[in-house]
Amino acid sequence: MNFTKNARSYRGRVLTTRPEQSVFKTHLEEDGVVVVGADGTILFVGPYSNNVPHPVVDFHPHVITPGFADVHVHYPQTRVMGRATGPLLDWLSNTVFPEESKFVDSAYADKVANEFYAHLIASGTTCAGIYATSSKSATQTAIQHALNVGIAAQVGLVLMDRGAPDALVVSREQALSDLAQLLNFTAGNERVKLAVTPRFALSCTPELLREAGHFAAQNKLLVQTHLSENVEECRATLAAFPGCADYLSVYESAGLVHDQALFAHAIHLSDSEVERMARAGAKVAHCPDSNLFLGSGTMLLRALLSAGIKVGLGSDVAAGRTFDMRRIAASAYDVALLQKAPVSLEELFALLTFGGAQVLGFGDTRGALTAGRMGDFLVIDVPEYTRQKSDILGQLLFASDTCKVIRTYLSGKKPNLP
Numbered sequence: 071m072n073f074t075k076n077a078r079s080y081r082g083r084v085l086t087t088r089p090e091q092s093v094f095k096t097h098l099e100e101d102g103v104v105v106v107g108a109d110g111t112i113l114f115v116g117p118y119s120n121n122v123p124h125p126v127v128d129f130h131p132h133v134i135t136p137g138f139a140d141v142h143v144h145y146p147q148t149r150v151m152g153r154a155t156g157p158l159l160d161w162l163s164n165t166v167f168p169e170e171s172k173f174v175d176s177a178y179a180d181k182v183a184n185e186f187y188a189h190l191i192a193s194g195t196t197c198a199g200i201y202a203t204s205s206k207s208a209t210q211t212a213i214q215h216a217l218n219v220g221i222a223a224q225v226g227l228v229l230m231d232r233g234a235p236d237a238l239v240v241s242r243e244q245a246l247s248d249l250a251q252l253l254n255f256t257a258g259n260e261r262v263k264l265a266v267t268p269r270f271a272l273s274c275t276p277e278l279l280r281e282a283g284h285f286a287a288q289n290k291l292l293v294q295t296h297l298s299e300n301v302e303e304c305r306a307t308l309a310a311f312p313g314c315a316d317y318l319s320v321y322e323s324a325g326l327v328h329d330q331a332l333f334a335h336a337i338h339l340s341d342s343e344v345e346r347m348a349r350a351g352a353k354v355a356h357c358p359d360s361n362l363f364l365g366s367g368t369m370l371l372r373a374l375l376s377a378g379i380k381v382g383l384g385s386d387v388a389a390g391r392t393f394d395m396r397r398i399a400a401s402a403y404d405v406a407l408l409q410k411a412p413v414s415l416e417e418l419f420a421l422l423t424f425g426g427a428q429v430l431g432f433g434d435t436r437g438a439l440t441a442g443r444m445g446d447f448l449v450i451d452v453p454e455y456t457r458q459k460s461d462i463l464g465q466l467l468f469a470s471d472t473c474k475v476i477r478t479y480l481s482g483k484k485p486n487l488p
């Protein structure tokens with residue numbers, strides 16, 4: 071082995087998918103090593119030997135895994151987690167909108183952003199799809215913190231030109247100008263990107279949706295929004311867009327349904343909508359804990375995967391009650407089992423890591439421990455007596471209270487938290 075200077079080696083039980091070979095298959099290297107170069111790129115992953123570069127940080131018997139992806143999370147809702155004021159439309163009015171209105175105060179936004187990123191890192195999240203608010207400065211705060219901390223993120227200015235309190239409504243002209251400025255702010259950054267983020271159809275005029283679609287296409291940006299979360303919301307959406315035959319067609323008519331689009335929830339869909347999403351290459355953020363907490367319904371994970379739709383897991387804090395993506399994976403498992411359409415532990419692990427990175431547009435550079443990707447990885451305390459790969463996976467996915475995240479590395483470095 072021939073390594074560049076200043077490489078570092080991390081020894082432990084290495085568990086990862088190898089997406090280039092098979093997305094839903096997990097590999098375990100009992101005595102493995104991850105070698106990371108000075109620029110944070112993974113140089114080698116495989117069996118440990120004496121030839122690996124020094125220093126060697128020995129984490130054995132802890133398990134080294136790729137970082138987790140939370141593909142749908144709202145940073146301004148950090149402080150209102152657990153407020154049981156659902157279902158969706160009541161919860162937005164009673165809990166979310168009053169809290170998000172506070173984020174025009176930049177000191178408040180800054181304080182909460184610190185808390186938010188600390189929660190992500192403590193949970194092992196290294197890659198996230200983040201909704202900010204309709205405030206440009208609050209969005210810029212979220213972007214700046216992501217840049218500082220070292221996490222990979224898609225961050226969105228939340229577009230709302232109707233259907234919200236005055237404090238949150240921003241005109242189409244203003245929102246487009248804010249988007250252009252935020253795009254400048256992130257220009258050229260491969261790790262933290264601006265995502266075009268209409269909150270949902272009900273908070274946007276058709277004109278704003280169309281211009282958002284145009285802005286995203288022109289600048290090759292990810293689109294993220296909510297789709298078919300709650301029955302009442304679906305009904306109200308069709309009433310607000312009378313020309314549209316179903317919810318998805320609201321977004322289709324605005325040019326928002328394509329392979330750079332990520333839709334959260336996707337619960338109450340017709341077969342036709344699923345088929346059209348699959349054909350367009352649209353992605354889905356599955357947020358089972360949020361769906362249970364707000365009584366929204368349960369997404370058909372197996373059906374969407376079978377249709378060929380790419381899926382990642384989202385906490386959807388604060389409709390979700392935890393930043394811990396392993397609890398979200400547990401909910402996804404439970405819901406699928408009750409639907410008699412189970413998912414395997416290997417599938418879940420893939421959704422939690424590579425699948426999430428992929429739907430956020432980081433699939434080529436993150437989400438797995440293979441040479442050439444960035445060194446985003448976790449060290450997790452799985453007991454030494456847990457030896458079988460399936461048992462390690464089970465502990466890792468479902469026993470987050472006992473198998474804690476000991477360390478989080480972002481591009482081979484410790485997170486830069488204040």
Ligand SMILES: [Zn+2]
Pocket residue numbers: 142144296334386
């Ligand atoms: Zn959400």
